C-alpha cells in the first residue's frame with residue numbers, strides 16, 4: 171500500500187491518479203473529504219498532518235509513502251511523518267524537497283528543506299528526494315494581474331529559472347515509488363530551458379494573443395502581499411531569500427535528470443501553457 175500525503179495538491183493529486191492508473195494500491199491522506207474525489211480503487215484516510223495520531227492510522231499496513239509538505243508548518247509535518255514512518259515499518263519514502271536544499275544551503279527556506287530531508291534519512295526507511303526547480307504552475311499566481319491589467323508584478327524576475335512541469339515531478343515520484351534503484355538517491359529536477367520572468371510573460375502573452383508587461387516588483391511589496399495572505403513574517407522572508415538566490419546551481423541550470431528518469435524529454439513551458447492558458451483569460 172502506498173500512502174500519499176498532500177494528495178489534494180498540485181503534485182500529490184497527479185501522483186494518486188498515476189498510481190491508481192497503474193493498478194497500485196493507493197491511500198490518499200486528505201483533510202477535507204468533501205474536497206477530495208479520486209477515481210475508484212483509491213482509499214482515503216482523513217486526517218491532518220498536525221495530528222500525529224491521524225498520520226499513524228493512515229500508515230497502517232503501508233510499505234511506501236509519497237510525502238509533500240507545504241507552508242510554514244512544513245518541517246513539523248515532515249518530522250511527524252518521518253517519526254510515524256519508523257513506527258509503521260514503511261520501507262521506502264519518496265519526498266518532494268526543493269533545489270533550495272542543495273548544499274551549501276543559502277537561506278532559511280533551504281535550511282528547512284534540508285532539515286526535512288535529514289529527518290527522512292533517519293526514519294529507518296529507504297528514501298528518495300526529489301529536488302525540483304520552481305514549478306511552472308507558480309505563474310498561476312499572476313493570473314489576477316494579467317486578467318485585470320495585462321501586467322505581471324514579480325520580484326527577482328531577472329533571475330532565469332529552469333522551470334519544471336509539476337507533472338514531471340509527479341511522474342518522477344511514481345517512477346521512484348514503483349521501480350527499483352532509487353533508494354538513497356536525490357534527484358534535482360528541472361525543465362528544458364531557463365526563463366526569466368520577462369520571457370515567461372512573453373510566452374503567456376503569445377499564448378493569449380495579447381501584449382503583456384512584466385514589472386520588477388520590490389521585495390518589500392512581495393513581502394507585504396505574503397503577509398496580507400496570512401504568511402508569518404519569518405517564513406515569508408525565507409521564501410523571498412530563496413526566490414532571490416542568484417546561484418544558477420539551485421534551479422537556474424537545465425539538467426537532464428527528468429529525461430533520464432522518465433525516458434522522455436522534460437515538459438516545456440509552452441506545452442504546460444497550452445493546457446493552462448484559460449486560467450489567464452477574463
Ligand SMILES: NC(=O)c1ccc[n+]([C@@H]2O[C@H](COP(=O)([O-])OP(=O)(O)OC[C@H]3O[C@@H](n4cnc5c(N)ncnc54)[C@H](OP(=O)(O)O)[C@@H]3O)[C@@H](O)[C@H]2O)c1
Nearest residue numbers: 176177178179180181201218219239240268302303304305
Ligand atoms: N512551487 C514551487 O516552485 C516548488 C519548487 C520546489 C519545491 N516545491 C515543493 O513542493 C511543495 C508544494 O507542492 P504542491 O504544489 O503539490 O503543494 P500544494 O498544491 O500547495 O498542496 C499542498 C498539499 O498539502 C496538503 N496539506 C497542507 N497542510 C496540511 C495539513 N495540515 N494536513 C494535511 N494535509 C495538508 C494540502 O491539503 P489541502 O488541500 O487540504 O490544503 C495539499 O494537498 C512546496 O512546499 C515545496 O516543498 C515547490
